[in-house]
Amino acid sequence: MALIIKHPHNYLCTFEKIDRNTNFHSIIDILSYSKYKTLLTADAPIYQDTLRDFWANAELEEQKGEPFGITSKVGGVLVDITPTNIPETFQMNDLAGKTSFQKNEFQTDLIERAYVGQLNKATMFKPNFPPPMKFLFHTLLTCLSNKTTAFIEIPLKIQYLGYAIFTKADFNYSQALFTDLVNILKKTLKMGRMLLFSCFQGF
Numbered sequence: 001m002a003l004i005i006k007h008p009h010n011y012l013c014t015f016e017k018i019d020r021n022t023n024f025h026s027i028i029d030i031l032s033y034s035k036y037k038t039l040l041t042a043d044a045p046i047y048q049d050t051l052r053d054f055w056a057n058a059e060l061e062e063q064k065g066e067p068f069g070i071t072s073k074v075g076g077v078l079v080d081i082t083p084t085n086i087p088e089t090f091q092m093n094d095l096a097g098k099t100s101f102q103k104n105e106f107q108t109d110l111i112e113r114a115y116v117g118q119l120n121k122a123t124m125f126k127p128n129f130p131p132p133m134k135f136l137f138h139t140l141l142t143c144l145s146n147k148t149t150a151f152i153e154i155p156l157k158i159q160y161l162g163y164a165i166f167t168k169a170d171f172n173y174s175q176a177l178f179t180d181l182v183n184i185l186k187k188t189l190k191m192g193r194m195l196l197f198s199c200f201q202g203f
Helices: 019-032 037-041 048-057 085-090 103-112 131-144 156-167 173-201
Strands: 059-063 066-074 077-081
Touching: 019 037, 019 131, 019 156, 037 131, 048 066, 048 173, 059 173, 066 173, 077 085, 085 173, 103 156, 131 156, 156 173
Parallel strands: none
Antiparallel strands: 059 066, 066 077
């Protein structure tokens, strides 16, 4: 049986500059020279069956109550994910980077890039940026976000990433990715336990 692509998880960034996207050439250049280029362009297709296999077999490894790895089996092949092998796989070299930035630091920078809107909450909104910045965050959201919010919303970690790309600040995006996976796995395990409990309630 042929594997079925999981479409929302298989978008790749392209850096082709053509006449129709001249307004975005500067952003394309910025992304092209970013340390996150390999992550944006990684051609590693995700399939429905393998994704289901991964989460069904995933186990969280902890040390002193802190997550340090996720192990699973996909098609009988062992998969090991850690904050260390993520940057190795995607050649990001970001382990020494910050895991967050001061709010006044990165939001001031984004306001100077023409963001218009209230900043009393953590979320920023893509339509409040001018077209080149919209293009940047649309690219990051499409290719990297786990899309747990509305597509016009820019979650905090993507704001950090955009800021890091523009200013060449050192941001540990690998840790952000690992934390996302840990949170998804914890929710998955919790839902599994709740389902098991509801089954026993019926007896």
